[in-house]
Amino acid sequence: MMVLETNGLTKKYNNQLVVNNLNMHVRQGEIYALLGRNGAGKTTTLKMVMGLVKQTRGEITVFGEKLTRSNTGGYRRIGALIEAPAFYENLTAVENLNLIASLRGIHNKNAVNNTLELVGLENDTNKKSGKFSLGMKQRLGIALALMHDPEFIILDEPTNSLDPAGIQQMRSLILSLSKEAGTSILISSHILSEVEQLADTIGIIHQGCLIEEVPMNEIRLRNRHFIKMVVSSTALAVPILEKQLGITDFDVESDYILKIYEIERNMEDVNRYFHDAHIGVSEISMNKGNLEEYFMKITGG
Ligand SMILES: Nc1ncnc2c1ncn2[C@@H]1O[C@H](COP(=O)(O)OP(=O)(O)OP(=O)(O)O)[C@@H](O)[C@H]1O
Ligand SMILES: [Mg+2]
CATH class of the missing domain: 3.30.70 (Alpha-Beta Plaits)
Structure with a gap:
């Protein structure tokens, strides 16, 4: 089963093709890395998938159902972190997450603490998020994406602004979500070595075109x-x-x-x-x- 399929997904900004006729396939349970250099069109693609930006052309199917204006139920099963997340700077990590939990109707009392522990913020729960470092903000953003226990997570360059130890932790977190919880994962990156030990499938995007979509094993063989x-x-x-x-x-x-x-x-x-x-x-x-x-x-x- 596919958790995400795009068909001819295209975005033009000012008549310039930024994403060009993308046919992407993310299978259930896999880690898919969308790989491309700066400006290749990764963020734009993920934003279209999440409905944050309207596509110029093309279709998006999640969990086997085409997303339309009236059919957006699929989003509830996805957690996403795309570009810098916004927080209430005067609230602590716990308060930020509690607020989001109540907005999303999450009633599991342990959800906030569990998620903070999962992303390695358990010792910074009472610090105001405005005082967080970039890496800590990134983790809090990932906590936001994970809090409702989604089946499919989309993370745009999740290791951005993390230090080497943070990158390692992020990698183990992604792997454990995938292997233990069976979560399907789509991440973007511009560094192959960062996803090479992680990804099951690699999609290479270059100047808005998906020029390869191959199993990592095959790339390794080649x-x-x-x-x-x-x-x-x-x-x-x-x-x-x-x-x-x-x-x-x-x-x-x-x-x-x-x-x-x-x-x-x-x-x-x-x-x-x-x-x-x-x-x-x-x-x-x-x-x-x-x-x-x-x-x-x-x-x-
Ligand atoms: N709102 C916008 N208006 C006009 N052009 C845009 C807009 N957003 C993105 N672009 C352009 O689209 C192209 C792709 O940008 P995008 O952010 O998707 O790339 P990316 O692969 O995520 O790059 P990076 O690795 O730097 O994050 C770039 O040329 C960018 O300048
Ligand atoms: Mg980007």
Whole structure:
């Protein structure tokens, strides 16, 4: 089941396409990372999904139902934090959340305290939110999004303005929400390394277009480290690799290029076998399939 599907979602500002014909698919129970550089259109997309900005064109379906002006019930099942949340600066964290809880009709007495603990604000409950640091405000915003126990949460760059320890905590929080509570999660980020250990699916948005939507596993496979060998004939080299060296995890790129994924293998060995079989080797190089580079490459950075 999909918790979110967009169909041709498009936004124009002053005749400029900011989000261009987006077809996104977030599956139930997964962590989906919308990845893109500054200005790519992430926030605009999430705002349209939450109905904070009206789309120029396209459809949004949540929990299998199309959102329309008269059908907005889906929003009750979503918790979202998009851009800086607004709080009453003179109220403490607890008071802010209590206020929101009563507005939203949340009667669970423990909801506020549980949520504050979840986001790591349990020791700052009585401080006025106006005195909060950026990181603490970010946590309070996430607490707001989580308080009604939503099935699906949408967080726009949730690690923004958090320190390294805060980023780590946010990551564990997202993982535990996903793994323990089964919450579906959509987060945006401009740093691949930040979501790479988290996401099940990555959607890459570039200049308003979703240019890739792929399982993280597939990206990992595509980016495995390998040893590249340029040889005089891969046709001759393959049987030697397989039969004499017992190497099976490799790809034949062309008549001359081999990619060997067993990078811990001693290449001197391979070289010697090839030499004995009169196979020329003109290049051996290690290729570190760096995910960050890959992301930069496809977004043109
Ligand atoms: N209200 C607006 N009016 C006009 N243009 C806007 C408006 N909001 C966003 N834009 C433009 O839309 C484009 C996408 O902005 P958006 O905030 O969605 O990007 P983003 O991917 O969230 O970037 P960042 O990583 O910096 O948060 C930008 O070029 C931005 O200038
Ligand atoms: Mg943004």
